[in-house]
Amino acid sequence: MLKGRHLIEPGDFQLDEIESIMQLADNIIADPEGYSLVCKGKLLASLFYEPSTRTRFSFEAAMLRLGGEIIGFDDPNNSSVSKGESLGDTIRTIECYSDIAVIRHPREGTARLVSKFANEMPIINAGDGGHEHPTQTLTDLLTIRKFKGGCDNHVVGVCGDLLFGRTIHSLVKTLSRYQGVKFVFISPKELKMPAHILHQLDPKTYTETTSLDEVIGNLDILYMSRVQRERFVSEEEYLRLKNYYILDKKKMKSAKEEMIVMHPLPRVNEIATEVDEDPRAVYFAQAKYGMYVRMALIAKLLGVEDKK
């Protein structure tokens, strides 16, 4: 039963609960009209303390497509935060008006903290600094399910900024709960997967390398990520690392025919635009699945999926 629950990190849900969200997403994709009024009369608070296009739009589009409405902000300077209000007070106030809240914040652990102040309103973490981004993980799982038939027994290459990449941390922890998944972590040594993630994995299930060329032929899924300027203190260090990996047509020739390329977007230089026409490039489909999976999540947390 997911009604009334928070989603702060993917570990908050059991695999069968995640499966139930995936199944609902499948149903919504098959019959979007049928779900277009299930959230009628419900309000989603969209609290974005740092810039976001994709995540915010996909949440807001998801709520609107379910027939619900949205209140919120995408610039904390336009809210009471600029007056020095604590997060606890903000959430307690917003709970007076809203049925469900989505929060993105640059500080790690924010969503967990605010969930302690929400008595009945489900909180969805839409990204907290370099920590977690669980709805991107649901998006990724739905994409893998759609293109690879399921999440078990894949060799998953994860490439780019593995140190600050919150989407990657959430995805790796979640995929490690499925059967027979092996990881190849591909990063410059300055941006390696942090110890707190590696400690949660069976050492036999992953390898680490700095070379994408050497391993691309072994992968079933290649998950590319952007080196994020906003996570670096030093601009010089960012400029040095941002073009470390560029996936292009030449590299794709070494990959399996059935490998898929995923990316949470936005991309900068890490995937050349020439790769977009390759049928193995599924990142724009992934963005669309993001909206459907968020529709399924909102409907589940509000307990309205049966109102179809």
Added chain:
Amino acid sequence: MINVSKLKKGIIIDHIEAGHGFEIYKELHLNDIDDVVVLLKNIPSKKMKQKDLIKIETDLQIDMTVLGLIDPNVTINFVKNGELCKKISLTLPKVVNGIMTCKNPRCITQYEDVKDIRFYLVNEEKKQYRCEYCDAYTTFIDEE
């Protein structure tokens, strides 16, 4: 060798790693109590070569959690009527509530007034704990 008279009642915190005695003294806020407190440092020890030791002539209850965090190898002797009545060895607590602070500069607890932050033991050897909010690993005291 300096001699300190035998304790009639109270607590002897023994086998403190040399150098950790003052840390324990501070964390137990022994400066704030009116009872007799003795901190001995760098005492020759057969087992440890050197050790620190604290004697407190008191009836106060002591929160063992903080001792386990600073130096889990200490032993605590409770003395009553001049006799040893109870001896306790410490281990690192599995969960610490409200004593530690997160050292991750990006953790929300550095910016909001968050009370009673919970930490979970993840690595006994390195005395590392995981913050309940940001999941970053941290230690109670900085090891050299």
